[in-house]
Amino acid sequence: MTLIKGAAALSLAGMALLMSACDNSSKPQPPEAEQKPSIFASEKADVLPYLNIQEQPAKIAVPFCENKNCIDLEIQTVHTADAWLNAWIERNQALAVQDQIGQKQQMSLQQAIDAYVKKSDAWQDELQANRPYSLTMYTRIPYQRNQYVLLQVGVNTVQEDRKVKDRHYFFVADRRAQKNVMLLEIIDARQQLNMNAIVQQAYAKWLKAQDEAVRAAAPEKLYWGQADWFFDQEGIGLHYRTHEIAKDGKQLDIYLTKAQTQQVLKAAVYQHMF
Secondary structure (H helix, E strand, O other): OHHHHHHHHHHHHHHHHHHHHHHHHHOOOOOHHHOOOOHHHHHHHHOOOOOOOEEEEOOOOOOOOOOOOOOEEEEEEEEOOOHHHHHHHHHHHHHHHHHOOOOOOOOOHHHHHHHHHHHHHHHHHHOOOOOOOEEEEEEEEEEEEOOEEEEEEEEEEEEOOEEEEEEEEEEEEEOOOOEEOOHHHHEOHHHHHHHHHHHHHHHHHHHHOOOHHHHHHOOOOOOOOOOEEEEEOOEEEEEEOOOOOOOOOOOEEEEOOHHHHHHHEOHHHHHHHO
């Protein structure tokens, strides 16, 4: 009897477990969205695709020219595996082209080239002896870390009686947020006064090295919130092109040390940028 009772008990226990299993399977399961995601899946999704940067000539249409007095255009670009970044690069190239003729509009690279050609044509129409404009642009990505990408656009031009060589433009993109990053956005609000002191100290030193006419035309304080800026493993820097601060004013580059950079940047930005 003891064995029978024991067997019966085991049988009942087994039936109870089986019924419990059936009950559990019949209970509604939480939707997939409520289930805790795998940390491995989360980490994998956070990794941005490799850019696979390729240097190549820009795909632009140039005007047909029958004579030797033709505009000279040479536009070199970079192509990546990131479609958004490619569009961002082109927009900034368009801004650099427009800057040569005093324009600043939202347009494609082709539209900017067309505006440049139109300006050259107008110059040539004034006098038969006037030579057409010349524009050479080179583009590269000198540095990147995590979602942050630094774009450098260099320009050489010959326009009317002015010749410009190695005029540089710097832009920074956040690939994850898919946005252009302005300098003021990454500075910790509590460190803006400190950042301003660093900039104004470098600016005062630059002013002393300029001639009297430049010092008279230059602003008392240098605005830096929307200045061109760059970064590498050593820290961040600001770039002001020749004539940008004042007519005939020389180029100004302001470099922050790694320690200064860590001090003034927002902590989350510094963590991903350095």
